[in-house]
Amino acid sequence: MECTISLEGLSTSQYGQLKYACAFVDETITGIDIDGDILRITHSSPLGNAVIEERAKRLAERFSKGDFGFKENILFEHRVDVPHHEDIIAELVEKKIIKVLEPGMFIFREPFSSLMRFMDDSFVAKIARRFEGLKEEHYPAVIHADTLNKTNHFTSFPEHIHFLTHLREDLDVIEGFSQTIREIGGWKQDAPLDLNASMPKPKFTMNPSTCYHCYEGLQDEVLEGDGITVTAISKCHRFESRNHTDFGRLLDFSMREIIFVGKPDYVKENRLKAIEYLKELAAEWDVDSWMEIANDPFFTNDFQVKASFQRNQEMKYELRLSVPYLDKSIAASSVNFHSNTFGNAFNIKFGKRSAVTGCVGFGIERWVFAFLAQYGLDETRWPAAFREQYADWQKKQF
Structure with missing residues (x-):
């Protein structure tokens, strides 16, 4: 899917910042391009175009509140x-x-x-x-x-933040995690694991x-x-x-x-x-x-x-x-x-x-x-x- 929004009124000096930020709009985004004053986002989000468009417009609004002297020096x-x-x-x-x-x-x-x-x-x-x-x-x-x-x-x-955590100090949790990994033939990104229950909130x-x-x-x-x-x-x-x-x-x-x-x-x-x-x-x-x-x-x-x-x-x-x-x-x-x-x-x-x-x-x-x-x-x-x-x-x- 593809959605587009107009960047009319947004300073061109802000285009790079906006394009960077749009990468975080949705995890299914595959392309972000700016052509003239049009921002084009390609994605496969199950949320649909309307949601992606609203989020991109929200970011554009954030970057459009005046140029504030953003000139090269x-x-x-x-x-x-x-x-x-x-x-x-x-x-x-x-x-x-x-x-x-x-x-x-x-x-x-x-x-x-x-x-x-x-x-x-x-x-x-x-x-x-x-x-x-x-x-x-x-x-x-x-x-x-x-x-x-x-x-x-x-x-x-x-x-930007990379959180660090670990398995809880609980023998049942540790052995259950190991057994699940063994049964599915090794670590898989979609492994049937309840990590929220198995890991404490990050301390580091x-x-x-x-x-x-x-x-x-x-x-x-x-x-x-x-x-x-x-x-x-x-x-x-x-x-x-x-x-x-x-x-x-x-x-x-x-x-x-x-x-x-x-x-x-x-x-x-x-x-x-x-x-x-x-x-x-x-x-x-x-x-x-x-x-x-x-x-x-x-x-x-x-x-x-x-x-x-x-x-x-x-x-x-x-x-x-x-x-x-x-x-x-x-x-x-x-x-x-x-x-x-x-x-x-x-x-x-x-x-x-x-x-x-x-x-x-x-x-x-x-x-x-x-x-x-x-x-x-x-x-x-x-x-x-x-x-x-x-x-x-x-x-x-x-």
Whole structure:
């Protein structure tokens, strides 16, 4: 089935956000296209066209409440006429460098896996270690639901959350589950199991963002001096429905962050330094890129209020790398300022005031995907500085 709705009155700057959000309208959706000012949704929902159309219109209304200055604002550009314009994903799959387990979930092999480690090491050496007093931490991939609740993730990005649970500590439940699986010949998605009765409500979720654990670790602390800078890398998880078929939208991904916690001036000054360091790196590696003001894709009725506040206060910048064969770009890094949101939520103080926070994020897989999309797998075509640094790094391995 197919339903269409008019986008007349909706700013074209909102089309991408709307298309992304429509993937969550119904689990049977197979296609979402925007042609001119018409949104077209293909689906097989037993609810029928009327329900799907009403839900899509509800989302369109959410994104249509004024443009609120959603204009491009470029901080810097480093534009390059890159040599590669072919489908890099198809090439990586054909050469068995990546194995697609399902949309958004891959196994990465050489040289992709080595490039991931090289880039992460470079982000630490070239950017993170330039901040005085840097500390490194290591975080789990799982986060307590109570902790995630303090970040407002449940209300801002509910569609992303991967919940974790387990069989109840009940011998009858455990043995009954095992016996059912045995009788039907192994796990099946439609197995006749009453999971609501067999599993408790989730206490944990998969962590959607590296910096959350940093704030959790500082809960109820009073900081000394101007502030602290922490770096960490962790596996993060976000469910994005059929958007996982889009370039770089992974279900499971690696995020390196540099996190600033402390006085406002400390965080703001380090954030400005981070922007300059990213600018230097983009030029050094000669990647086709630019940094612009951005907003998070809030999945809430007050999307416009939150997103416009973020943009007007310039709280989020994204470093975007071009993907030539798609004629589009992807956000590979972000530089964020949270004010005292997390300082208040986790009772982090300096003196009697709540700490403010900011962070710089690096999507490791996205950086590698975008770099290879621009320069391909032939190392002789890579920028000289990148090629030399990668060769030097390889000599030090193992």
